[in-house]
Amino acid sequence: MPTLNQQTGPEQAARKRIKDSHALDGDVGRLAHFYRGWASSYELDVDREGYCGPTVVAELASAMQTAYFANERAAIAILDAGCGTGLVGAQLKRLGFQLLDGFDLSEEMAEKARKTRFYRHVQGDVNLNGPLSDYSSATYDITICCGVFTLGHVRPDALRELARVTRPNGFIIASTRKSYAEATSFEDEVRRLEDAGMLVTAQCLKNGKYMAEEGAHYWVFEVPARTSAPAG
Numbered sequence: 001m002p003t004l005n006q007q008t009g010p011e012q013a014a015r016k017r018i019k020d021s022h023a024l025d026g027d028v029g030r031l032a033h034f035y036r037g038w039a040s041s042y043e044l045d046v047d048r049e050g051y052c053g054p055t056v057v058a059e060l061a062s063a064m065q066t067a068y069f070a071n072e073r074a075a076i077a078i079l080d081a082g083c084g085t086g087l088v089g090a091q092l093k094r095l096g097f098q099l100l101d102g103f104d105l106s107e108e109m110a111e112k113a114r115k116t117r118f119y120r121h122v123q124g125d126v127n128l129n130g131p132l133s134d135y136s137s138a139t140y141d142i143t144i145c146c147g148v149f150t151l152g153h154v155r156p157d158a159l160r161e162l163a164r165v166t167r168p169n170g171f172i173i174a175s176t177r178k179s180y181a182e183a184t185s186f187e188d189e190v191r192r193l194e195d196a197g198m199l200v201t202a203q204c205l206k207n208g209k210y211m212a213e214e215g216a217h218y219w220v221f222e223v224p225a226r227t228s229a230p231a232g
């Protein structure tokens with residue numbers, strides 16, 4: 001990794017925007033405003049920083065489908081929560097998944113994802129720090145949340161809604177940046193949801209590659225069959 005002095009102007013600017021995005025305190029207005037301004041250069045910035053989260057989560061989805069699902073890949077319904085500009089959708093398409101929905105807090109990021117045409121439906125102005133009221137329970141085979149359990153973005157208790165919209169015996173696949181995992185109660189929330197029978201940790205890839213700046217943990221949770229919430 002180049003030191004600060006060896007970084008070019010665009011690299012320094014990209015790293016600053018990424019850092020600034022972590023200081024938004026989960027404030028919906030500030031997050032939406034920040035990503036409105038970042039939507040046009042987001043992909044270039046994260047590419048400069050070697051962002052590989054979308055590849056890892058899509059490959060985990062691929063492995064779970066091959067190992068556990070009877071349905072062929074093209075029939076697996078996936079929700080990309082906090083889809084941003086659609087980088088996860090691009091990787092899922094590459095691997096043969098076709099039934100993709102996405103949502104994001106930022107309408108500008110969501111519009112970029114819509115334009116990729118990787119998704120059936122993309123909704124903007126959806127806040128993962130609250131109830132996902134437009135999404136029915138037990139709908140998706142796999143729910144993915146990549147790059148969103150990040151400082152200043154989404155609280156750990158958002159996992160609860162991700163579990164609700166995922167069908168019994170389906171999977172939630174999520175990244176947690178290392179700094180987020182260290183600073184928040186994400187693992188406590190996982191234990192609470194496990195104790196409540198709402199999810200089971202199926203896999204955790206600790207300290208995986210994520211970005212030049214820092215790594216991430218990658219989680220695969222299974223939603224158990226017996227305790228799924230009634231369809232709503």
Ligand SMILES: C[S@@+](CC[C@H](N)C(=O)[O-])C[C@H]1O[C@@H](n2cnc3c(N)ncnc32)[C@H](O)[C@@H]1O
Nearest residue numbers: 035082083084087105106109127128129146147
């Ligand atoms: C770092 S980007 C990751 C985007 C995409 N998943 C990826 O991997 O490229 C974080 C995304 O989370 C969205 N976001 C932040 N807070 C959110 C919230 N409370 N609810 C839904 N989306 C949120 C942002 O708008 C942004 O698109």
